[in-house]
Amino acid sequence: MVDEWAIAASLVYEDPSIRRRFDKRYWVTISQEYDLLRILQGILEDKNCDSIIDLGTRLYQRLKGFRYLIVLDDMWDLGAWEDLRQYFPEDNQCSRIIVTSRDKNLADGLGSSKTCDVGFLSEEKSWELFCYKVFGEMGCPSELETIGRQIVENCRGLPLGIIAIAGLLSKSSKTCEYWSSVSNNVAALVNLDDNERCKNVLSLSYDCLPLHLKPLFLYIGGFYKEDSWIKMHELIRPLVAFALVRPIPDKPIQQVTKDYLMELFQRNLIFIREKDEIGGYT
Numbered sequence: 550m551v552d553e554w555a556i557a558a559s560l561v562y563e564d565p566s567i568r569r570r571f572d573k574r575y576w577v578t579i580s581q582e583y584d585l586l587r588i589l590q591g592i593l594e595d596k597n598c599d600s601i602i603d604l605g606t607r608l609y610q611r612l613k614g615f616r617y618l619i620v621l622d623d624m625w626d627l628g629a630w631e632d633l634r635q636y637f638p639e640d641n642q643c644s645r646i647i648v649t650s651r652d653k654n655l656a657d658g659l660g661s662s663k664t665c666d667v668g669f670l671s672e673e674k675s676w677e678l679f680c681y682k683v684f685g686e687m688g689c690p691s692e693l694e695t696i697g698r699q700i701v702e703n704c705r706g707l708p709l710g711i712i713a714i715a716g717l718l719s720k721s722s723k724t725c726e727y728w729s730s731v732s733n734n735v736a737a738l739v740n741l742d743d744n745e746r747c748k749n750v751l752s753l754s755y756d757c758l759p760l761h762l763k764p765l766f767l768y769i770g771g772f773y774k775e776d777s778w779i780k781m782h783e784l785i786r787p788l789v790a791f792a793l794v795r796p797i798p799d800k801p802i803q804q805v806t807k808d809y810l811m812e813l814f815q816r817n818l819i820f821i822r823e824k825d826e827i828g829g830y831t
Contacts, residue, residue, distance in 0.1 A: 558647055559576075562620055572615040572617060573615050574620075575620070576619075577633075579622060583624075583626065583629045589601060589608060593607055608636045612644075615642060616642040617637075619644075619647070620646075621633070621646065621648045623650070623651070630648070671706065679700070682711070682712055682715030683719045684719075693723065693728055696729055699732050700718075700731060700735050703732070703736050714735060714754070720816055731753075751818075755818075758816070758818075761809065762813060762816075766813060768787070768793055772787075785806045
C-alpha cells in the first residue's frame with residue numbers, strides 16, 4: 550500500500566523540473582523493519598554484494614561531486630537515518646534529501662530545516678482528485694455528481710481512500726445504481742479511524758476485482774514487503790511460474806501478465822514509479 554506521504558513525495562520526485570535540476574535521483578523505501586544491506590543493494594542495483602561497507606563506499610563515490618536528490622520514504626526509526634547519512638556526501642552541491650514518515654516527532658530528531666505536514670484534502674480538492682482518477686479530463690456526468698460527492702465526502706479527505714475508490718469506479722459500471730451501492734459501503738466506514746478506513750476501502754476494491762486479477766494482487770501483497778519497488782520483468786517471472794495468469798490464445802503469457810499488472814495499476818492498487826528508456830516499469 551502506498552500512503553499519502555509517498556504520493557506527495559512522488560509528485561516532487563517525478564516533476565520534470567526536478568529531473569532537470571538534479572544529476573542523480575534515488576528513491577529509498579525504509580519501512581518499519583528496515584534492512585540496511587537490502588536498502589544499499591537496492592540503490593546500487595547489486596544483489597550479489599553482501600558487504601555493507603563496500604556498498605556504502607560505492608554509494609558515496611557515486612554521489613560525490615554530483616547534485617543529488619534522495620527520497621527516504623516511510624521512515625519509522627532515527628536509526629535508519631544515522632546508518633544512511635554517512636554515505637551521503639556534503640560537498641555544497643545543493644543536494645536535497647526528502648524524508649517521509651508517519652511519525653510527526655521524527656522530523657525533530659532529524660533536525661530538519663523544513664517540514665511539511667501532508668494533511669487531509671479539502672472538499673473541492675478531494676472532488677478534483679476523484680474526478681480526475683475516475684474520468685480523466687472528461688469530467689463527471691451530471692447524473693452521477695450527487696452520488697459521487699457523497700462518496701468523496703465519506704472518504705474524509707484521505708487521499709489514499711479517494712484514489713482506491715476512484716480506481717474501483719473507473720473500471721466499473723457508471724450507473725446510479727452501482728455507484729449508490731458503493732456509496733453505501735463507503736458510508737459504513739465513516740466512523741472508523743483513518744487506518745481502518747483505508748484497509749476497508751482497499752478490501753472493498755479487492756472484492757470488486759475481476760477473478761483473473763485477484764491471484765496477482767494476493768501474490769504481490771503476500772510475497773513483497775510494504776512499499777516495495779519491484780521491476781516489472783522481475784515480477785512477471787514468478788507470476789508465470791506459479792501459473793497465476795490464465796493463458797490467452799495467440800498471445801504470449803508474458804504479455805498477458807503485463808496487461809494484468811497494468812489493470813491493477815489503472816485501478817490504483819499498485820503504482821508505477823518510473824518507466825525506463827526501453828519501456829520497462831518499476
